[in-house]
Amino acid sequence: MKKDFLKTTIIFLITIAIAYVMLNFIFLNKHGPKSKASGETIDVIYDPTSTTVEANKDFTVSIKIKPSVDVSLRGYYFKIPFDKTKINLKNIEYKVGVASADLGQTNSNLTTINQNGILELFGEVQNSTGQVIAVSVTGSELVKLTFTAVSVTGTSFQADAKFYITDLNGVITEAGITTVPKYDINGGGALITPGVSVTGTPTGSATTGNIKLNLKLKFQGINKKPADSQNSMVVKAKLKKQGTTNTVDGQGTFTADGNGIWSGTVGFNITDVGGKWLIFVKGPQHLQKKICDSAASETTGGTYKCADGNISLVVGDNSLNFSGITLLVGDLDQNGITDAVDIGLVKNNFGKKDTNILAKADLNRDGVVDTQDFSLILAALAVRTDEL
Ligand SMILES: [Ca+2]
Ligand SMILES: [Ca+2]
Structure with missing residues (x-):
């Protein structure tokens, strides 16, 4: 009796083991090729x-x-x-x-x-x-x-x-x-090498104050009026006086017109507005952009780059139209870099229309997360990080 019980137990365990291996095989077979993708x-x-x-x-x-x-x-x-x-x-x-x-x-x-x-x-x-x-x-x-x-x-x-x-x-x-x-x-010559990119992480907090920046901004992938539910975003901005190291943080709520140009106001408290300034702008799903010129422009979207601040400010209202440059989308979780987490936020939410998901992953602001949003992240992967 005891022997039979032992035999049955062993057969049972072997059956379980075989089933486990087979399930594992099926599982691995289904997902196997993806592991190849990491070493190419x-x-x-x-x-x-x-x-x-x-x-x-x-x-x-x-x-x-x-x-x-x-x-x-x-x-x-x-x-x-x-x-x-x-x-x-x-x-x-x-x-x-x-x-x-x-x-x-x-x-x-x-x-x-x-x-x-x-x-x-x-x-x-x-x-x-x-x-x-x-x-x-x-x-x-x-x-x-x-x-x-x-x-x-x-x-x-x-x-x-x-x-x-x-x-x-x-x-x-x-x-x-x-x-x-x-x-x-014709036999070759000296190489002209491309520039080096920058890395870092952003900061930002809300303030109101004596300096008001009335900004016009253009965000990548938004070329018309967004869906009503999506026509509002909080944009962070930082001011930095040329030649100094401190930045002053602010933020404001922006809305878009029929051409997808976003307008809003950001307030700052600054005691001495003299000198030349530069502005860092970061949208809620976007990489931070450094802007040095009041008439910043570019011929290819997303390529504007600058070194030294050259913007003059006055107490009160300052109107600055930055819609000539495109702010790249891609930092959905706002940690300063575009990576697999940001990509996953779009990819894992295809077809979703929930408000909290749209706020993160609807990059072109048309009211749904889909492959169009997926495409937009590609560009950010070439830039990767906030400009500092
Ligand atoms: Ca990120
Ligand atoms: Ca969308």
Whole structure:
């Protein structure tokens, strides 16, 4: 009897063990490939690998990528500084996805690109799963560029590249990059390197006071009047006098007009308004922007950058129209950085219309959380942090 009981128990335990292993297998099989997504790398290659060209002649170069495993590409970013005295850009063709609205430069920006000698490509695949880029020997073409050689003098450029891929759970991550080679024209020359980005965390609290800033602001992705329930946001602002280290905090409630331009007032208590000032502005779902000029403007959305404050203030009302620059969305939990938490807040709330969720995750303020909001975060991943 005792033996039989033991035998039954052992068979029972073995059955449980097998069931456990099988369930585990099914579970792992269902979710298995996502673990692959953490180790992938992407090589950037050019086709052709270099160019020899006569003065005043055009040449074309394709930017291709070779992922180490098949990836679902959701977006990509290239910043390419080039020597504008040696080459000029003539044509941009996005081969995968489309130029990201307000952010990815297109042929309509050629004058600016050639004036500055900097090209910023921002392509996005406009569905929530992305476009599969398979492993291949020759690589997959993302962008085709046509330049005109200004002279036969050798020159080179090197891209700063970022790639955003979607795993099976729909989570966007930044792919690792193994190589971004230098591109040589007529034997090559000195590289012009891109600038360095800043990091940090924001602060902010409410005040009212003797200085009132009547601000006009434009936030990324909002180009028309928001849904009624979404047409209000609290914006934080900080004032800093040029040459000093202290900042004064304020905040105000803003509403948008029919063109998606937001107006509101922020009050500050300041004893000495003399000198030149700079302003930090941070929307409730946005990265902080540093603004130094009362007529701040930019030709490509989100690219305005400044160093020293040059804004004069008076006691009482100060009207400042900053709607010429786009404030990037992406810091949904307001910790100063755009990361997986912010992305999750959008991704995990698709289709939601609850007030408390919309307040966090409805980035274009149309009253629903969907793939449009998802797309907007991509741009923030290229910037990542508050400006300080
Ligand atoms: Ca964040
Ligand atoms: Ca939305």
